[in-house]
Amino acid sequence: MNSKSMAAAIVAAAVLAAPAAQAQSFINVLTGGTSGVYYPLGVAIGKIFGDKIPNVKTQVQATKASVENLILLQQGRGEIAFTLGDSLKAAWEGDEEAGFKSRLDKLRTIGAIYPNYIQIVATADSGIKTLADLKGKSLSVGAPKSGTELNSRAILAAAGMTYKDIGKVEYLPFAESVDLMKNRQLNATLQSAGLGVASLKDLSTSADITVVSVPKEIVDKIGPPFVSVTIPANTYTGQDKDVPTAAVINYLVTSSAVSDDLAYQMTKLIFESLPELANSHAAGKEIKLELAATGSPVPLHPGAIRYYKEKGLIK
Numbered sequence: 001m002n003s004k005s006m007a008a009a010i011v012a013a014a015v016l017a018a019p020a021a022q023a024q025s026f027i028n029v030l031t032g033g034t035s036g037v038y039y040p041l042g043v044a045i046g047k048i049f050g051d052k053i054p055n056v057k058t059q060v061q062a063t064k065a066s067v068e069n070l071i072l073l074q075q076g077r078g079e080i081a082f083t084l085g086d087s088l089k090a091a092w093e094g095d096e097e098a099g100f101k102s103r104l105d106k107l108r109t110i111g112a113i114y115p116n117y118i119q120i121v122a123t124a125d126s127g128i129k130t131l132a133d134l135k136g137k138s139l140s141v142g143a144p145k146s147g148t149e150l151n152s153r154a155i156l157a158a159a160g161m162t163y164k165d166i167g168k169v170e171y172l173p174f175a176e177s178v179d180l181m182k183n184r185q186l187n188a189t190l191q192s193a194g195l196g197v198a199s200l201k202d203l204s205t206s207a208d209i210t211v212v213s214v215p216k217e218i219v220d221k222i223g224p225p226f227v228s229v230t231i232p233a234n235t236y237t238g239q240d241k242d243v244p245t246a247a248v249i250n251y252l253v254t255s256s257a258v259s260d261d262l263a264y265q266m267t268k269l270i271f272e273s274l275p276e277l278a279n280s281h282a283a284g285k286e287i288k289l290e291l292a293a294t295g296s297p298v299p300l301h302p303g304a305i306r307y308y309k310e311k312g313l314i315k
Helices: 003-023 038-052 066-074 085-093 147-158 174-182 198-206 216-222 260-271 274-280 282-286 302-310
Strands: 025-030 056-061 080-084 107-123 138-140 168-170 188-193 209-212 226-231 243-255
Touching: 025 038, 025 066, 025 260, 038 056, 038 080, 038 260, 038 274, 038 282, 066 080, 066 085, 066 107, 066 147, 066 243, 080 085, 080 107, 080 147, 085 107, 085 147, 085 243, 107 147, 107 198, 107 226, 107 260, 107 282, 107 302, 138 174, 147 188, 147 216, 147 243, 174 188, 174 198, 188 198, 198 209, 216 226, 216 243, 243 260, 260 274, 260 302, 274 282
Parallel strands: 025 056, 025 080, 138 168, 138 188
Antiparallel strands: 080 243, 107 188, 107 209, 107 243, 226 243
């Protein structure tokens, strides 16, 4: 074989090999703590992607949730992540107080999913019945700089309080907060999650609890992306009345580094697999395709836009 033929053969071999080298895609799904809602939904999404996207390897990563997830996406260390709407807004604006040292400009939205209910639960023997009763008591506000912790700051501020008014502030994930409450070492926990979150179900079956209301006037003081909602009676054992509270919409987010084709496939599979997501956690039942393309503080990924145009949600 002369040198020209050899060169041509090498080029041809390289061209043939290139698609094979790129065929294996990797999707890291960034979730939250294992006792929250993001994790079981993330496991379900990882399985759907692994089963239905050809040549894809998936991994589901437990994290400290919203803020950490968005930073990891910006760094290229994840392909899809769960986040709260207020954290997403703060990341896009580069809000340093919320944990973002600079603007996270690579973020792109896949879609709006379900609302996170701000659920403030106290042990019955703590005597806490209202937000004002939290003064001087011990409260777990979520992992540091998590979406839950940002929600805690916002709710307390609207009620005219800061962490200085609380007797003792604990920065703990959901399950650890509940363990302390069971052992009478903590009066209350604020958990921002889907209704029926495992940690609070566990607490309500093993201790008498009070679900503390967040009145509409407090929610209105904060404004968007917070909205007024109701925790229906009997969501938790011993909770015999509806309780008004605040909610923030959750989003699935990706990055501009993810290809349009992969983002399209991820979006399509999520919204065409809603029964599987509902089976993985009750919060999955609240995900609605018709609301998916609305309200995000960050632009939709072009791949997601393609899917929403196909479904007639975007003109």
